[in-house]
Amino acid sequence: MILLIPLLFSAAMLGTGQGDRVASGEWGGRGARLAVRDDGASLELDCAHGSLEVLSLDKDGRFDVAGRLVREHGGPIGKDETESSAPARYRGSVEGETMTLTVIVGDGAGETAGPFELTLGGRSRLMKCR
Numbered sequence: 001m002i003l004l005i006p007l008l009f010s011a012a013m014l015g016t017g018q019g020d021r022v023a024s025g026e027w028g029g030r031g032a033r034l035a036v037r038d039d040g041a042s043l044e045l046d047c048a049h050g051s052l053e054v055l056s057l058d059k060d061g062r063f064d065v066a067g068r069l070v071r072e073h074g075g076p077i078g079k080d081e082t083e084s085s086a087p088a089r090y091r092g093s094v095e096g097e098t099m100t101l102t103v104i105v106g107d108g109a110g111e112t113a114g115p116f117e118l119t120l121g122g123r124s125r126l127m128k129c130r
Contacts, residue, residue, distance in 0.1 A: 022055035022063065025120055027099055032116040033124035034101065040067075043090070043103070045113060047072045047129035050103065052090045062093045069105050074129045086110075097121070 022041075027034040033044040041052040052067035069088040092101040092115070102114035 020057045022057060022094055022099070023097075023120055026122075026124075027118035027120055028122035028124035029116055029118040030125045031127075032101065032114075032118060033126060034099070034118055043067075043069075044124070044126060045103075046127050047074075048113070050085075050088060050090075055090075057094060060093070061095055062091075064089060064091045066090075069103060072129055 022036050024036050024038060027036060031046050035042045036055060038054075040054055043050040043052065048069055048071050050067055050069040053065040055063050055065055057063050067088050067090050068085040070083045070085045086105050088106075089104040090101065091104065092099055097120040099118040099120075100114075101116045101118060102112060105111045105113070
């Protein structure tokens with residue numbers, strides 16, 4: 001029994017450090033909806049959508065992952081039109097069931113979207129520009 005206590009303590013500490021992931025499910029808020037899966041995530045914004053790598057958290061509950069972002073536009077989509085995606089960084093933090101998310105498009109000095117405040121299981125409010 002005495003040997004189990006240090007093992008249980010060690011296992012508990014591993015669960016709170018680097019390697020933790022953002023909880024799977026729908027995160028929603030004003031202007032954004034994030035669907036988190038075990039293999040990554042997909043994001044819907046008012047006039048864009050994107051894909052993200054696995055959302056791993058550091059010991060302080062922060063994340064910074066790579067992904068892609070596709071800008072959308074209003075009006076009809078041309079028959080031969082292709083999506084134009086750009087590299088993006090998705091940065092933010094999670095505290096309990098609340099996430100703050102900012103999207104940085106391009107090389108880090110580019111355009112930003114956010115910050116968005118999302119809640120696990122929360123309702124999204126999107127105004128799609130389509």
